[in-house]
Amino acid sequence: MDPIIIILIGTAVVLFCILVLRLHAVISLLLAALVTALLTPPELIYGFAISTGMGEQEALKFSQVSLGKRLGVAFGNTSGKIGILIALASIIGTSLMRSGGAERIVRGLLRVLGKKNSSVALLFSSFTLAIPVFFDTVFYLMIPVIKSLGIKNPRKFGLYLMAVIAGGVMAHSLIPPTPGPLFVAETMGIDLGVMMIGGIGIGTITILAGYGYAKWANMRWDLPMRSTPDISVEELKKVSEVDNKDLPSLSLSLLPVVLPIFLITGNTFSKMFFEGKTDLTVTQESITTIFSVLGDPNIALFISAILAMYLMWSREKQFDHFKKYIYEALTSAGMIILITSAGGAFGQMLQQTGIGIRIQELSANYQMAILPMAFIITAIVRSAQGSATIAMVTTIGIIGGIADAGLAFHPVYIALAIGCGSKIFAWMNDSAFWIITEMSGMKEKETIRHFSVLLMVMALAGLIAIMIGSKLLPFA
Template sequence: MSSLLIILLATALVLFCIVKLKLHAAISLLLGAVFTALCTSPEMIAAFAMQKGLNDAETLSLQQISLGKKVAQAFGNTSAKVGILVALASVIGAALMRSGAAERIIRSILKIFGKQNSSLAMLTGSFTLAIPVFFDTVFYLMIPLVKSLSIRNPKKFSLYLMATIAGGVMAHSLIPPTPGPLFVAEEMGIDLGAMIIGGLVVGIITILAGYLYAIWANKKWDLPVRDATDVKVADLQNFSAKTNNELPGLAISILPVLLPILLITGNTFSEIVFPKNVKLISILKTIGDANFALLISALVAMWLLWSQVKDHQKFKSFISEALSSAGMIILITSAGGAFGQMLQQTGIGAEVANLAGNFQIALLPMAFFVTALVRSAQGSATVAMITAMGVMSGVVNDQLAFHPVYLALAIGCGSKIFAWMNDSAFWIITKMSGMKVNEAIRHFSMLLVVMALAGLVAVMTLSILFPFV
């Protein structure tokens, strides 16, 4: 059985379990992961291991591991990446909303940008923050603001949500220092300055396209603000009715949002700004780790919450509800990650590489669609970019008719099609925003498709108008 056939059957199984049998998403995804692992042959695992650069001993170990342990390890790998972040982000979000801090921030945003431009504020703010910080972290921190802002105008909830997603998601694949674009730039010998500038230009074009789609989708489909486990809509409405004197100050309100961003950014650029200060770099790397930065922010947020409620029972209840909500998100996200990792082990990357070598099509669209196919098949944008780079390395030579940065940007745009159930970010966004699966496909997956295609058009046009060779 080929990798592509396994992926199609596994995908159909997950969809059948969720849509027809109405099984919980976590159970459906785990069943998909087990089915995929059962169908994956030792030869497929060997091809996957070769692509990952594993030695013979590591390859043999991967082939011999039991099915249950294999799925459990994949589940644990995803949980290790997002578990602490989701838990702490839920605490921060609940504290911001329960304390009234989110309401204070929204009032300040509306005062600066005006009610009519609040969605643009979400768009530009998310895009700017996502350059030094991973998109998922930015989303964790901004979703409380999106919900609080939507209380004033529930009909624009999807617009605010999609503007936040559109602003942040493209930076992850276009602008270093995030791993995907950083790897591609280094492998192709592209100056990081050129990659950053190119990523900014194409990124702005894509987020504007995404914003236009968000406006259209907001008018076409109604997306209600739903109650969450940790915070009810009625609670947010109560905060919107309070006077400014009843809310915490702006500085302390925004600190839990800005603090992790500043710490993570400091970590990202520490070696550039302080190249010779080893001790300072070490400190910045420690406190700038995403898990540690969000822990510090969570402590500040909890102190803020306590200063407002001053009731042990309420405080304990609010934190417990936040962690309970986070637990379900972590479970579903980890199951989705296990499914995605099992798909990767079928050797889909190598199979796509072989298929791509048999088709002589234009270089930029080829790079885009190879990346898109791998992304849709296994769920990881970074893995898709690395795989596509391996494919394109065999066809790229020194006689390109344009600067190689355009090829890197085409790969980055291709990594945004098609985010769905095998992508952990799909479940994080779906659950934290209260969307159903079909709503997430409309408001997240299709949003990414629009931005990715707009990015491809922009890259091809710019490579013709400004080849820089």
């Protein structure tokens, strides 16, 4: 069976289960993953395995793995990547909100920038933070601030949420050292400095377009703040009415947010500057060792969680309340981990159909302008299997050789077109879709408006800017 048909069937199953039958997302995604895996014959799985770099014997063995085991491994792979992070992030978020730390950060932000500029501050803060740090981690750390701002101005909750999303997602696909743009730049032989400058330039244009859509969407659709399992809206309102003297200090409140970002960023840049070098000084080796341990996202957020729990304990000082809040945080995290892992399993089953190979075959039969072609191929792969990074890696495998074909413009424009294409269309086979849905209290249709369409607007704005830039500033 053609991979495209399998993907269409899998997509239809998940949409029918969630939108028509109203089944829980976990059941719907696992059922869609099961149907997709059942319809995928061993020869397609074998072809997918070969395309990922496996040897013939290893690929043959992979194609003969039982359906249940493939599904379980895919579920476990996603859970292994995000499970600990989500659990710790939930504890950090709950602790910051219960302790008043998030409220203290918001009051400090509003005092410095004013209410009118708070959404713009969130937009550029998220964009900057997501350059060295994965979007998911940035979102985990920013969601308490979004909720605290939303309590003060409920009508702008959707705007605050979309501002953080808009800033974070574009940096993830356009600016090294995140894996997608880093891999594309290295494959095409593009200098990382050039890729970073181009990514920041196009990224700034896209997030401004996204912010424009966010303001329009916020006026058109009212996104209410809803209670989530870790904290209710009523409890958030009570915290927002507390006097400044009863809140923790601003520096202590910022520490659980800033410290993990510092550690993760330090690890990223120490790898960039020192990894692989043999002539390091004792100081440089020590810095690299410290950041490689403490800068691992799981360890960095674990340290942050301890600091956040200390903040909450210093306010509550009642063990029963403290234990109850941690339990609620972990209960909320457990459901998010289940949903995102099920979404990841569905996405991996879609990948194993060999959709990347199929798109490569189709692209050989069509002669399109290279920039729109790079964008469209990436968009199709992203929509089909859910991962922006895999979509970028797949596309560069299809068109990577074009960089040596005497282009009339710098190949960085192709890399940027691929990055923008990876933002269309993020939906239910993307783990980030479910993280945002569950942690913000949105319904699936609301997430499509405030996340999926937002990304599409930014991606198209980016493509337009790239095509204009390739004509006006070719740098060939």
